[in-house]
Amino acid sequence: MSDNIIELKNIFKSYDGKINVVEDINLEIERGEFVTLLGPSGCGKTTTLRMIAGFELPTSGQILLDGKDISVLPPNKRPINTVFQKYALFPHLNIFENIAFGLRMKVIEEKDPATGKVTTRKLKDKEIVEKVHHALEIVDLEGFDKRSVSTLSGGQQQRVAIARAIVNEPKILLLDEPLGALDLKMRKEMQIELKAMHKELGITFIYVTHDQEEALTMSDKIVVMSDGCIQQIGTPEDIYNEPVNAFVADFIGESNIFNGRMVDKLKVEFCGVAFDCVDDYPKNQLVEVVVRPEDIKMIPADTAKLTGTVTSVTFKGVHHEITVESGKYELVIRSTRSAKVGDVIGMKIGPEEIHVMERESSDNILEGGMMNSGLFAYEGTMIPVKMEEQYPGSVTLDEEMVKLPDGREVTASDLDMRMIIPIDAISMSDDPKAGIFAGNIISLIYKGDHYKYVVRTKNETDFVVDDEFLWNENDYVSLVVDMKRVRLEVMDKEEKK
Amino acid sequence: MKGVVLTRKQLAIPYAIFLILFVALPLIILIYYAFTDSAGRFSLDALLHFFSDTNTTGTLVYSLGVSFVVTAVCLLIAYPLAYILARGGLKNSSALLLLFIMPMWINFTLRITALKEILTLLEGNLAYYPFLNTVVGMTYDFLPFMVLPLYTSFLKQDKDLNEAAADLGAGALQVFLRVTLPLSVPGIISGVTMVFLPAMTNYVVLDMLYNSTYIMGSLIGSYFSAYDWHNGSLIAFVLLIIILAITLVTNRFGEEDDGKRGGMTV
Structure with missing residues (x-):
């Protein structure tokens, strides 16, 4: 049986009940693993980390630590410590006090061997001094106790931040892009040191980064995320050699x-x-x-x-x-x-x-309904259609009534319909009024002779579009649909549910 | 066109002129009057008079008392207020802040006159509660000066620090005591300095509230209106020394507390 230290089960997170920042995350992390959450900015990796730390609560789903549900536990009650992206060292405390902060908060339980009574106490000053010095040794900053935070270089501050977290002997150490602010050479050095530290301490590390090289170098396991979802979980070799989809292949290497x-x-x-x-x-x-x-x-x-x-x-x-x-x-x-x-x-x-x-289906499918026999409605967008053209075999009787291929005569507005737009029936235009839909390009992948784009509209519908010209991520484009190639289908009642 | 390049020294000239005209020169005149007699000779009469006259020393003690109480009341009101405005996550916090800052835009005498009417309505005769009225009037007048620096100091604090403290095991109270409060000390210091010192001299509030009591400012005013430049100047000089002493003390206190972070100027 695997020894999972932490499990995320069906985690969803949305703000103000709107868009899901994190969507149905399921993740199991084994004790002692070095796991990296990897993905482009805005993919939900940091939000996931913050939910494990306790700074954010999942909208739904469970976080289990050693099998116990900690989903709603506040951060100070979790045996988990974080190394922050911008270090977040306390400017009013010196290095020693920064590292001792967690120890001073700690209440430890002691069992009297004679009576078996359990008592709680705070750590003694001597113990704190010992632990802090040991932590400083681990991060190679002996003798820095009395220095103030502002006299340290970025790399040194980073080390203090790590010492401050590991001195508490957490079950899990979370690292939120900890090397992002360092220069390249320093970053490479710290990568090796962090890896060594992980081996020495035996603590589970959960690392967040957008740097695929960093992830490949350091991790036992990589979780590739995009758009709030996990794309692939695997060892660095797996992810590199056997990417499950074009996104992962494009993102890694x-x-x-x-x-x-x-x-x-x-x-x-x-x-x-x-x-x-x-x-x-x-x-x-x-x-x-x-x-x-x-x-x-x-x-x-x-x-x-x-x-x-x-x-x-x-x-x-x-x-x-x-x-x-x-x-x-x-x-x-x-x-x-x-x-x-x-x-x-x-x-x-x-x-x-x-x-x-x-290759996933390359059709864009919109589920909507008919306003009348000549108008398809999808999320507030009206698309003029001709029943005979888009739905072969049907006949428009008048403005309201339609005759379906099976002979039934129905009121058009009673129909739930699906519109199928083949990927090559859509082209992009920079004139916002040229097309039916408009949105921002959220991803693009080069396919040797053309680019595959995903365009996201205001109300969160994604369209897949092929185009041989290069557009930029975040470009606002409108989507021109060749209506001759669009098909309509009636949806069954069951399907709608 | 050939550009005119000004050196740093040249650029500083206007400021230097301003400084000499409106800071250095008045100070010299002040000191001159404080230590001379009416014939223009060096004299310590005014100094001796200041410390031998129970009226002036009594006023000094009373002024310090008023300043202390006003500052304390301002701090007690402003601290939680600024905290909520900066951190409470209120939707219209900037509009709310404006509500507390806006009185500064209205003429000071107008405000105090309005306050006088309200107090008269509540108390009947203002003369019965001179100390209370002084404190109320000054608190009303100086509150924005306490709210603003505190609000900025809360805004400036990195929210990551609170998260870091919680992450390291601190509960809400500990986070406040060990992180938020110590980091707001520079704000407290500038707030206190901006309230404590004016509160010792702003006698207009007292006068307008038909106040019979005297603070240091009233003394200076009364000497000057009697054309006694010497005694008036000396009191002003003594106040200057007190202000200097307080500034030095608070600055040292602030430095000790927030390390070498700097950034705080009074």
Whole structure:
């Protein structure tokens, strides 16, 4: 049986009952693990951490510590300590008092061996001095006791913040982007030190970061989050080599992502070429393919299935980053060998290096209802439709009445309908009045020959859109829908429930 | 066009002129009058008179008492008020703050006149409660000066610090006593300085409330209106020394308490 120190069960968090910042988080963390919550800003990782610390209460769901529900326990009652992003050291106390703060709050229980009576007491000054000095030793700041916070460098303040937390011997140490404010060199050093500290102390670490490299370096387990949901949980190797979807592949490390199709058993086609692969999907299944830049080998063009022209070469120290154009696709290669711009090269990708993932349905589906026989309503947006066109077999009788393909004549406004908009029926425009819907781009992934965008409208509907041009994250775009390609379906009563 | 580049020294000239005209020169005149007699010779008469006259020493003690009580009352009202305004998470806290600051925009004599009417309505004859009226009048007048610095000091406090304290095991009361209160000391000091000192001299409040009692300001006023520049100047000089002493003491107290954080100037 696994030894879970903390479990998050169906955690939801929303502010003012509106949008879910965190949506149905389920997470089990084993004793002594180094777990990293990884994701872009606003993905809910910090909120999750704050709920574990007790600064925020989950809207629903349970947090179990050693099997006991601590969901609503205030932070001072939890055996959990936090290292804050901006350190949050007390400016009015010196280093010693900062670290001793938690110890002075502590009430310990003592059992008299003779009588068996349990008494409580505060820690003695001598014990506090000992513990503080030990903590200072761990973070390499011996002799800093009397210094004031403002005389320390960022790195030193960071160490004090860590000492202040670990001196309390918490069951879990939470670290909220603790290295974010440090420069690169310092950050690398602290990463190694934190990892060593984790080994030495044996405490469970839960670490929050948006830096994928940091997560890969330090963690036993990575939890990739996006948009309030967990995308994937796994070891750094798993996450890197076997990403479950394009988001994870794109977020972790550099990758080439393509749309593809299974053309045979263990044969996948992308970039216009069929490759052998090791992932088994049914024939004709639509897939997404991930190939890491270091897994593409350069070979002479005349021996290769896939060839292309080098369009740029960048020297990156250990390797060269080479961009290759092959037909309408663009590939990035990392190699210790260089190439010249304009060279025609061949590319070889081994079956093991091709990671194939099922492609989610690429239709945008809106569930709404009819206002009358010519107007589909979705969350306050009215979309003019023609029954005959969008719902083959049906006939518009008058403004109110519709004849369905099965012959029934019904009042249109009684119908609950589903509108299906294929991904390629939508295009983006920067004229806010050009389209039916408008929203902000919340994510984009490059797919070799086009970008896949997710556009979120004001009332939180997400549209998936393909576009060959590059837009920026957060751009406000309107979505132009080609109505000829839109279909309507009647929803069953049961489905609606 | 050739730009005119001013050195730092040149830029400081207007301020230096201002300082000499309105701070240094008056001070010199004040000291000159305090230590000379009517013939213009050096004299300690005024100084001796100050400490031998029971009227002046009594007034000094009474003024200190008034200042102390007014400051204490202001602090007692302003501290929780500023805390709630800054931290209470009230929806319209800035509008509420304005409510307490706005009296400062209204002419001072007008405010006190209005207060006088209210007090007369409540007390009948104002002469019966001179001390109470003084305290009420001054508290009303000086409260914003106490609220503002406290409010800013609460706003300036990093909320992370409260969370950090709670995270380290402190309950709500401990968080307040060990973090919020010590960090608000600079605010308390500037508030106290801004109330305590004016409260010793602002005799206009007393006069307007038909007050028969005297504070230091009234003494200076009465000497000056009798063209006795020497005794008046000396009292002003003594007050200056008291103010200096208090400032030095509070500053040291503040420094000890908030380490080398700085940022607080009185």
